[in-house]
Amino acid sequence: MSNYKILKRLNCIVKLVDSYPGLNKTQILERLQNDYALDVAMRTFESDKRNLELYFGIAIMYNYKTRGYNIEESEDALNQFFKFAKFASMAEIYESGIKDYKAFQKRIIPEDSSGFSGVRHFKELIYAISLLRKVSFIKENYYGDTIKRYIVSPLCLKEYSNRWYLIAVAEGETQIRNFGIDRLSKIEILNSKSLKIEDFQEQLKQYDTVVGLNYSEYPNKKVENIVIKAHYNQLKYLRSLPLHKSQECVNGINNDWGTVTFKLKPNYEFEIQILKLGNMVEVLKPQWFRDKIKKHISEMYQLYN
Incomplete structure (x- = not known):
C-alpha cells in the first residue's frame, strides 16, 4: 500500500x-x-x-x-484512516518538493518547516518498526545545545502540534521516551531485534490522559475534571479542533457563553493551550487549576506593567 x-x-x-x-x-x-x-x-x-x-x-x-x-x-476508525491518508499526501508533497524545489515553494507555504523536515525519516522508521529492528541515530538537543547518539527500540510514531515524534525505548532503559523526528539525523536500521510494543501498552496509555507528550510532569496520578467557561464563538473553534479527546462542549442559552469540560491530567501543554485562548475562556474548576492559570496571567501582566 x-x-x-x-x-x-x-x-x-x-x-x-x-x-x-x-x-x-x-x-x-x-x-x-x-x-x-x-x-x-x-x-x-x-x-x-x-x-x-x-x-x-x-x-x-x-x-x-x-x-x-x-x-x-x-467515526474514530474513519478519522484514523483520513489522518493516515493526509500524512501520506504530505509525504508525497515533500518527495515532489525534493525533486523540484522551486515548484514546491510556489505551491506550498508551510507555517513550520520542521513539519516537513522530519517526513523524510518516516519510511525508514516505519520499516524498522515493522521489522522489529533497533535503530541508531544522532539527536540534537535544542535546550542543552548538545548532540548525542542513541540506539533505541522504535515502538510507534505520534503526532502533536504539527510535529511528529518517535516513541521508543533507549538501549539499557525500561521507560518509553519521545524523540522529535525533525531533530534526528544519520538514522541506521540495525540487525539487532527490538523490544515489542505489546510489552509497553501500559506506558503508552499514559498519553491518553494528557495533552501532548509530557505525562510524567503532573505529580497527581488521578484524572481531573476540568471545567472552563467559553465564549460562544470560541466553542466553534474548540469543536473543530478539540484540545483533547475527552473534550465536551455545551452551548450557552441564547448564544451566550457555554462550558467545556475535560477529563485529563492537566500538564504544561494543557496550560499553554488554555492561555492561548486568551479572554475567550475562563477556568471555573478545579480551584487549584484556576489559581495556576491566574498566576500565569498575573506574571505575564507584570512583565508589561
Whole structure:
C-alpha cells in the first residue's frame, strides 16, 4: 500500500461512501469521475474494497434494503484512516518538493518547516518498526545545545502540534521516551531485534490522559475534571479542533457563553493551550487549576506593567 495514487483513490472512495451512503456501484463510479476526476473500473473498485478491509479494517458493505453501499465503521476508525491518508499526501508533497524545489515553494507555504523536515525519516522508521529492528541515530538537543547518539527500540510514531515524534525505548532503559523526528539525523536500521510494543501498552496509555507528550510532569496520578467557561464563538473553534479527546462542549442559552469540560491530567501543554485562548475562556474548576492559570496571567501582566 505504498503507492500514493492508490491511497488517494481509496481516500476518495471512503469519503464518497461516508458522505453519501446508499449509492449503488454505478453511482459511486460516476461520482468518482465527476467529483474527483477518477476513472475507476468495476474490477478496480472491487479490488479497492478488498484493500480497504484488508489493510485498514474499513468494510464497505452492500445494503440490500437500500440497494446501495455504506460504511459501518466507527467515526474514530474513519478519522484514523483520513489522518493516515493526509500524512501520506504530505509525504508525497515533500518527495515532489525534493525533486523540484522551486515548484514546491510556489505551491506550498508551510507555517513550520520542521513539519516537513522530519517526513523524510518516516519510511525508514516505519520499516524498522515493522521489522522489529533497533535503530541508531544522532539527536540534537535544542535546550542543552548538545548532540548525542542513541540506539533505541522504535515502538510507534505520534503526532502533536504539527510535529511528529518517535516513541521508543533507549538501549539499557525500561521507560518509553519521545524523540522529535525533525531533530534526528544519520538514522541506521540495525540487525539487532527490538523490544515489542505489546510489552509497553501500559506506558503508552499514559498519553491518553494528557495533552501532548509530557505525562510524567503532573505529580497527581488521578484524572481531573476540568471545567472552563467559553465564549460562544470560541466553542466553534474548540469543536473543530478539540484540545483533547475527552473534550465536551455545551452551548450557552441564547448564544451566550457555554462550558467545556475535560477529563485529563492537566500538564504544561494543557496550560499553554488554555492561555492561548486568551479572554475567550475562563477556568471555573478545579480551584487549584484556576489559581495556576491566574498566576500565569498575573506574571505575564507584570512583565508589561
